Amino acid sequence: MKTLEQIAAQLQGYDPQALSADAVGEFLSHLVSPVAGTESVGIFDSLGRVLARDLISPISVPPHDNSAMDGFAFEGAQLRKDTALELEIVGTALAGKAWQGSVGPGQCVKIMTGAIMPAGLDTVVPQEFTKAAGDNRVAIPPNILQPGDNRRHKGEDLAEGRPALQKGERIGPAAMGLVASLGIPQVEVVRRVKVAYFSTGDEILSLGEPQREGAVYDSNRYTVHGLLTRLGCEVIDMGVVKDEPAQLEAAFSDAAKRADAIITSGGVSVGEADYTKAMMKKLGDVAFWKIAMRPGRPMAVGRIGNAVLFGLPGNPVAVMVTFLAFVRPALLRMMGARETQPVYLKARSAEAMRKKPGRTEYQRGVVTRNADGSLSVKTTGNQGSGVLSSMVQANGLIVLHHTQGNVAAGDEVDVMMFDGAI
Numbered sequence: 001m002k003t004l005e006q007i008a009a010q011l012q013g014y015d016p017q018a019l020s021a022d023a024v025g026e027f028l029s030h031l032v033s034p035v036a037g038t039e040s041v042g043i044f045d046s047l048g049r050v051l052a053r054d055l056i057s058p059i060s061v062p063p064h065d066n067s068a069m070d071g072f073a074f075e076g077a078q079l080r081k082d083t084a085l086e087l088e089i090v091g092t093a094l095a096g097k098a099w100q101g102s103v104g105p106g107q108c109v110k111i112m113t114g115a116i117m118p119a120g121l122d123t124v125v126p127q128e129f130t131k132a133a134g135d136n137r138v139a140i141p142p143n144i145l146q147p148g149d150n151r152r153h154k155g156e157d158l159a160e161g162r163p164a165l166q167k168g169e170r171i172g173p174a175a176m177g178l179v180a181s182l183g184i185p186q187v188e189v190v191r192r193v194k195v196a197y198f199s200t201g202d203e204i205l206s207l208g209e210p211q212r213e214g215a216v217y218d219s220n221r222y223t224v225h226g227l228l229t230r231l232g233c234e235v236i237d238m239g240v241v242k243d244e245p246a247q248l249e250a251a252f253s254d255a256a257k258r259a260d261a262i263i264t265s266g267g268v269s270v271g272e273a274d275y276t277k278a279m280m281k282k283l284g285d286v287a288f289w290k291i292a293m294r295p296g297r298p299m300a301v302g303r304i305g306n307a308v309l310f311g312l313p314g315n316p317v318a319v320m321v322t323f324l325a326f327v328r329p330a331l332l333r334m335m336g337a338r339e340t341q342p343v344y345l346k347a348r349s350a351e352a353m354r355k356k357p358g359r360t361e362y363q364r365g366v367v368t369r370n371a372d373g374s375l376s377v378k379t380t381g382n383q384g385s386g387v388l389s390s391m392v393q394a395n396g397l398i399v400l401h402h403t404q405g406n407v408a409a410g411d412e413v414d415v416m417m418f419d420g421a422i
């Protein structure tokens with residue numbers, strides 16, 4: 001296991017006092033690794049979990065050639081350019097069982113969607129494209145089909161013996177249905193990552209405590225709990241820990257024994273009159289960063305025992321931004337997920353935004369679709385790091401990158417969308 005100093009030595013231009021957002025991501029990719037341990041879960045319990053190994057298909061899907069349409073099945077070689085085709089209907093093929101008759105030249109079978117294609121037939125004309133041509137006869141207009149149209153081939157979706165889902169896949173609703181389509185009742189997944197979380201500070205009130213001057217109710221505890229739960233982690237809620245050395249040492253030590261990762265909020269800013277930073281240094285290998293970003297400049301990262309530590313700033317929006325930008329990708333890596341980085345959408349800014357090169361800014365934004373199908377985004381207004389209501393109003397973060405300057409109305413920007421994350 002590499003020390004933080006060894007990891008830092010691998011990074012070009014590493015400066016803990018002015019660290020770029022990209023450098024943070026690179027550092028964390030070296031710091032964290034997938035947890036060990038798997039378990040078998042039923043399909044209903046698999047949502048959001050990460051596959052521990054490739055899922056091999058025991059069958060072909062579909063298991064036979066079948067019709068993609070309600071219509072008439074026939075041999076496509078009979079089609080002629082610019083000439084209508086008349087066929088005699090000699091039977092009906094229903095979904096769920098094979099039609100047992102035979103079909104000769106000039107004949108067809110009425111067929112339902114999903115029904116097995118009768119032997120020798122390779123093309124289906126949708127019913128709505130045909131016209132009746134007398135008793136038990138149907139006419140197909142010219143130039144509307146090619147041989148092989150509207151026929152699903154055996155194994156076209158999934159082939160027997162081939163991977164249906166790959167190791168590291170996060171299972172979503174579509175994957176749940178895919179697993180069920182193979183007749184597989186359970187899947188082997190990576191065990192849940194255990195994350196211990198607590199807020200720090202004498203000024204933090206827990207719900208139920210009476211208000212007092214200078215104190216605020218703890219919102220971060222609930223926000224982080226929601227973010228971790230949505231991600232699929234096992235959350236160890238340790239509440240609020242006061243700025244008292246013995247309490248902090250006990251909390252960090254307990255968390256390190258019980259969890260794979262520890263998240264705290266508050267106590268990592270320069271000059272704060274508390275013991276959190278000192279206790280992190282005493283118990284672990286920890287780096288304290290000033291990140292070239294807004295909001296969320298101060299952050300602590302390291303290890304206490306075998307647990308990875310993420311010390312987030314105290315302001316509510318800064319907590320959410322640093323979690324989404326850095327902690328979430330790191331936890332996905334710990335979960336063994338193949339895809340860990342957020343996917344950005346491109347949208348045109350509906351307003352001008354001031355921005356100095358040299359830091360990454362995360363503006364809370366609202367993305368909407370225009371009448372022509374293009375995407376626009378505007379800010380929620382006040383971008384203060386304590387304005388938690390702006391995160392409720394937003395549906396994504398406008399990401400203004402490190403080297404980027406001012407944005408004019410109409411310029412294209414990147415947006416990290418919230419759906420699936422918060």
